[in-house]
Amino acid sequence: MSDASARLSAPVPRYADRMREGFAVRALLILLALAFLVLFLFLPLVSVFAEAFKRGFDAYLAAFDDPDAMAAIRLTLIVAAIAVPFNVVVGIAAAWAIAKFDFKGKNLLTSLIDLPFSVSPVIAGLIYVLLFGAQGYFGTWLKAHDIEIIFAVPGIVLATVFVTFPFVARELIPHLQALGKDDEEAALTLGASGWRTFFKITLPNVKWSLLYGVLLCNARAMGEFGAVSVVSGRIRGLTTTIPTQIEILYNEYNGVAAFALASLLAALALITLVLKTFLEWRYADSIAASRHS
Amino acid sequence: MSVTLVIDQAEKQFDIYPALRGVSFTVEPGELMALLGPSGSGKTTLLRAIAGLEQLDHGRVLFDDVDTRRLSLRERRIGFVFQSYALFKNMNVFENIAFGLRARPRAKRPAEADIRRRVGDLLDLVQLAGLEKRFPAQLSGGQRQRVALARALAIEPSVLLLDEPFGALDAKVRKDLRSWLRELHGRTGHTTVFVTHDQEEALELADRVAILNLGAIEQIGSPDAVYDQPESAFVCEFLGETNKLPVHIAGGQAFFEDMPVFRSNGQNHLGPASLYVRPQHIKLVDNGPLSLQGVVAHIRRNGAIRRLEVAVKGYARRLELDLASAVAPAVGERVAMKITAGHIF
Incomplete structure (x- = not known):
């Protein structure tokens, strides 16, 4: 009898203990996450803007008056304007091939798409120097035909394309795979051409994934440093992009100008984040619907 | 068109x-x-x-x-x-x-x-x-x-x-x-x-x-x-419900447990075979030629009809048959059954 009642009453305090522990653990984890966010994300972001405006608003604007800075901004925009559409087209093609067709070497292609993520951008840059540089494999031929790739805009575009290639394809592949082939097959049996099927059926089905991919791809294309730094040669006013220009300015102890430019990239990151969140919030239903079934 | x-x-x-x-x-x-x-x-x-x-x-x-x-x-x-x-x-x-x-x-x-x-x-x-x-x-x-x-x-x-x-x-x-x-x-x-x-x-x-x-x-x-x-x-097995009896064919008849149970007219088989019988093709009879003995194990209602499960000696599963009349035997009662139609493979 006493044994039974002891067994009955025992769980009560133990249960309460567990709840208290749970709360403590939860609070600790939340605090930890918060501390991390503040220390590694929020503080740096704030300090970028703080440094940029340290000498006042006029000094901040003056940083953009510099022709080198303007050239860097222009080059960054040009590179993104080429690399992003290119990667959208190729990324869609690769994702389509992987999601809709069965062929030998499909797994290899899937892992190759991820390669740019696992290769250090500096190595990626060096590979292009090795291929197209003056001492590279194609260097003599390129020089003979007056084609400049390394230390010029084409090299920067190539390096950026390489580094940002996975974003679009990786967003699309799982989505296309989840959607299956039924919709496309239905369109084809109804007599639609391949193009019509793609533009009327497939593209509307994956538009949100595609948009995410483009946003991320663009952010990275504008922010890429390592690979671009290697292939561009960092010729001021000619082959510097925003990130490489920032480094040059910073190394010259021109903190305000460096952080003024950095604030542009930080703003781009914030805008990307806000856009992504806004899209998720505004179109949550249709995104869920397009991912469902 | x-x-x-x-x-x-x-x-x-x-x-x-x-x-x-x-x-x-x-x-x-x-x-x-x-x-x-x-x-x-x-x-x-x-x-x-x-x-x-x-x-x-x-x-x-x-x-x-x-x-x-x-x-x-x-x-x-x-x-x-x-x-x-x-x-x-x-x-x-x-x-x-x-x-x-x-x-x-x-x-x-x-x-x-x-x-x-x-x-x-x-x-x-x-x-x-x-x-x-x-x-x-x-x-x-x-x-x-x-x-x-x-x-x-x-x-x-x-x-x-x-x-x-x-x-x-x-x-x-x-x-x-x-x-x-x-x-x-x-x-x-x-x-x-x-x-x-x-x-x-x-x-x-x-x-x-x-x-x-x-x-x-x-x-x-x-x-x-x-x-x-x-x-x-x-x-036979895929369409509809069916009982599958292990039988032996000889002289135009199917033998189950050495007793003749079905006349295999026109189906040229010899030796061991399977006799497929649908539940509606087994009826309760008084003892007679080609009849099969068993004990009613369970009765359940299957929509409009009643389904009898009969335990038969020599058959691991239960023989299922649809009851034609309104009068049902009791569970545990001995019954005799006759196969009216079947297929041998």
């Missing part, structure tokens, strides 16, 4: 297993044919091969006299209803149905007014008038199914193919749609092939049923023929 559909020696091999092994049959113009079989029997592969969504390794599919290998998907003019319906989520009901008309090459594309009229007619036909502005997500399962059908009919298909047309619906809607589809087929008269794993659906709906097993046709015939005269053990 209806065509004769001929499948000639269709063969298809997937990675390790054969999906179709020399399948041949003909579907007459306006006929409603069911492809029935367990999962993995190759029925969906066959349907997709007819549609041109799957390439055959060997064999041909003919629409009338035209070899479809020479036709593009557009030229085949297939009305295909997918199991998932595959409605276009970003288009409303009207645009879904109009899709096939709008997708025609410019020269053959109907005028906007004609498209409106045609879609309107189809909406009436599938009883969805008034819902043309809805999106697929706002429709019930049965309504989606009918939109998928209307969309397939819009292109005036030469052949209508349906993959598990009622697979995703609940039982009640399923029954309603079944008779509705039968009636619709009577009115439109397309040569139609549908795939199902539901025998009740196949037997009720189809003019003829092709029963597939492991990529080959076991039997093909009218619902009555395949049900009453099964040609193989597989068809």
Whole structure:
């Protein structure tokens, strides 16, 4: 009898203990996450803007008056304007091939798409120097035909394309795979051409994934440093992009100008984040619907 | 408009297993044919091969006299209803149905007014008038199914193919749609092939049923023929309910436990075999020749009829039979039974 009642009453305090522990653990984890966010994300972001405006608003604007800075901004925009559409087209093609067709070497292609993520951008840059540089494999031929790739805009575009290639394809592949082939097959049996099927059926089905991919791809294309730094040669006013220009300015102890430019990239990151969140919030239903079934 | 559909020696091999092994049959113009079989029997592969969504390794599919290998998907003019319906989520009901008309090459594309009229007619036909502005997500399962059908009919298909047309619906809607589809087929008269794993659906709906097993046709015939005269053990076991008795055949009679139980007229077997008997083909009798002894183990109601489970010596399972009269024996009572019809394989 006493044994039974002891067994009955025992769980009560133990249960309460567990709840208290749970709360403590939860609070600790939340605090930890918060501390991390503040220390590694929020503080740096704030300090970028703080440094940029340290000498006042006029000094901040003056940083953009510099022709080198303007050239860097222009080059960054040009590179993104080429690399992003290119990667959208190729990324869609690769994702389509992987999601809709069965062929030998499909797994290899899937892992190759991820390669740019696992290769250090500096190595990626060096590979292009090795291929197209003056001492590279194609260097003599390129020089003979007056084609400049390394230390010029084409090299920067190539390096950026390489580094940002996975974003679009990786967003699309799982989505296309989840959607299956039924919709496309239905369109084809109804007599639609391949193009019509793609533009009327497939593209509307994956538009949100595609948009995410483009946003991320663009952010990275504008922010890429390592690979671009290697292939561009960092010729001021000619082959510097925003990130490489920032480094040059910073190394010259021109903190305000460096952080003024950095604030542009930080703003781009914030805008990307806000856009992504806004899209998720505004179109949550249709995104869920397009991912469902 | 209806065509004769001929499948000639269709063969298809997937990675390790054969999906179709020399399948041949003909579907007459306006006929409603069911492809029935367990999962993995190759029925969906066959349907997709007819549609041109799957390439055959060997064999041909003919629409009338035209070899479809020479036709593009557009030229085949297939009305295909997918199991998932595959409605276009970003288009409303009207645009879904109009899709096939709008997708025609410019020269053959109907005028906007004609498209409106045609879609309107189809909406009436599938009883969805008034819902043309809805999106697929706002429709019930049965309504989606009918939109998928209307969309397939819009292109005036030469052949209508349906993959598990009622697979995703609940039982009640399923029954309603079944008779509705039968009636619709009577009115439109397309040569139609549908795939199902539901025998009740196949037997009720189809003019003829092709029963597939492991990529080959076991039997093909009218619902009555395949049900009453099964040609193989597989068809016997697959269609309807059946008791399978281990018997020994000698002198035109089937022996169970060394007692003659069934006269195997015309079925040329000798030695050990299986006797397949449907529950409605066993009746209770007073003792007599060719009778089988057993003890009633359980009685349950199966809709309108009562089902007796009888324990028989020498038979591991219980013999099931449908009770014809209103008078039922008690559980535990000894009974004598006579087999009125059966099939030996």
